[in-house]
Amino acid sequence: MDKLxxxxxxxxxxxxxxxxxxxxxxxxxxxSFAVAAFGPRLIWDFATxxxxxxxxxxxxxxxxxxxxxxxxxxxWDELQQKIFLDAAAFTLGVGLVCGLSYELLExxxxxxxxxxxxxxxxxxxxxxxxxxxxxxxKYR
Amino acid sequence: MKNRLKVxxxxxxxxxxxxxxxxxxxxxxxxxxxxxxxDPSLKLAFKASRLFxxxxxDIFQDKADT
Numbered sequence: 001m002d003k004l005x006x007x008x009x010x011x012x013x014x015x016x017x018x019x020x021x022x023x024x025x026x027x028x029x030x031x032s033f034a035v036a037a038f039g040p041r042l043i044w045d046f047a048t049x050x051x052x053x054x055x056x057x058x059x060x061x062x063x064x065x066x067x068x069x070x071x072x073x074x075x076w077d078e079l080q081q082k083i084f085l086d087a088a089a090f091t092l093g094v095g096l097v098c099g100l101s102y103e104l105l106e107x108x109x110x111x112x113x114x115x116x117x118x119x120x121x122x123x124x125x126x127x128x129x130x131x132x133x134x135x136x137x138k139y140r
Numbered sequence: 141m142k143n144r145l146k147v148x149x150x151x152x153x154x155x156x157x158x159x160x161x162x163x164x165x166x167x168x169x170x171x172x173x174x175x176x177x178x179d180p181s182l183k184l185a186f187k188a189s190r191l192f193x194x195x196x197x198d199i200f201q202d203k204a205d206t
Contacts, residue, residue: 010164011161011164011165012161077164077165077166077169078165078169078180078181078184079165079166079168079169079172079178080166080168080169082178136168138177139168139169139171139172139177139178140168140171
């Protein structure tokens with residue numbers, strides 16, 4: 001039991017540590033995205049080299065964030081992982097189905113504006129949050 | 141799957157949070173297992189078995205067997 005007790009303290013500490021690390025990486029990714037998006041226009045006047053560097057750094061930090069997020073999820077307990085997996089699966093389906101239908105709308109001239117990727121991201125984010133909340137309520 | 145987690149916990153006068161700490165899971169998970177909403181993995185069942193010093197089948201039972 002003492003051994004289990006030691007492990008349990010590690011568990012709580014690890015969850016906190018992983019969540020914080022996830023937060024830092026997400027903030028870094030957002031900052032690098034802002035630099036890649038606004039730097040060319042506001043800082044270096046569309047010079048090619050810094051623009052390419054900005055995009056590469058953004059991609060590098062983005063992949064780092066993905067790895068850290070995966071580690072974060074692996075540190076959760078099995079019910080938390082199940083709720084996350086359900087939400088991720090549902091969100092992936094919604095993203096695929098609605099994304100392709102949205103793209104189709106323009107091709108078949110039911111809408112006349114270019115489909116925006118940001119609309120799809122917003123839909124996927126809202127779907128993920130809704131299913132996560134529903135999952136947590138289900139197992140409350 | 142049915143289980144005696146709640147009874148065993150009460151016998152030791154533990155809260156759900158204490159049991160969750162011992163099993164390295166969230167309190168929500170302990171509650172979901174106790175209320176039968178969630179079936180634990182074999183790994184977690186073994187951990188509970190070690191903690192309570194009982195066989196797995198003394199804690200968890202298949203509904204068909206009861």
